[in-house]
Amino acid sequence: MFCFYDNVTIFFRNIRTYYLNAIFQVLPVSLAEVFQLECNLKFPSVQAFARVSDILSVCLATLTPLTVTEIFNAVNALKAEPEINWQEFVNRFNMLSGFLVRRGDDTVMFCHNTFR
Numbered sequence: 238m239f240c241f242y243d244n245v246t247i248f249f250r251n252i253r254t255y256y257l258n259a260i261f262q263v264l265p266v267s268l269a270e271v272f273q274l275e276c277n278l279k280f281p282s283v284q285a286f287a288r289v290s291d292i293l294s295v296c297l298a299t300l301t302p303l304t305v306t307e308i309f310n311a312v313n314a315l316k317a318e319p320e321i322n323w324q325e326f327v328n329r330f331n332m333l334s335g336f337l338v339r340r341g342d343d344t345v346m347f348c349h350n351t352f353r
Contacts (some may be wrong), residue, residue, distance in 0.1 A: 279335065289329050291315050296337065302344035305330065 265271045280286040295303070295311045303311070308330070313320040321329075330337075338348045 275335070279332075285332075289332050292326075292330060292333060293336075296345065296347065302340060302342075302346040304344050305339075308345065 265274050276286070280289070291312045292308060295308050295315070309323065309326050312326065336347060337345050339345055
């Protein structure tokens with residue numbers, strides 16, 4: 238229960254004011270709905286989410302945190318088409334800044350385990 242309360246309060250503290258009218262019509266009642274709402278605001282279209290879905294897949298599938306270079310190599314290994322370059326990867330990776338955190342040992346992990 239505390240995890241849900243904590244995430245909802247953090248979410249409403251960080252949200253832009255012009256979203257408030259739409260959000261109060263769909264107030265989240267579970268932790269899953271908090272993450273759903275946050276993802277819908279961060280990725281307003283399917284194309285926006287598709288750009289980062291491979292990065293999310295790699296980060297969620299790993300059992301240990303990876304470095305950014307390891308994530309880059311794993312994402313490129315998933316692709317049958319030409320690889321994405323480093324700059325494009327960094328742009329996509331930065332879109333996930335609210336979900337991923339960099340640890341002291343230079344690895345990356347999700348900011349909260351309930352995202353798994």
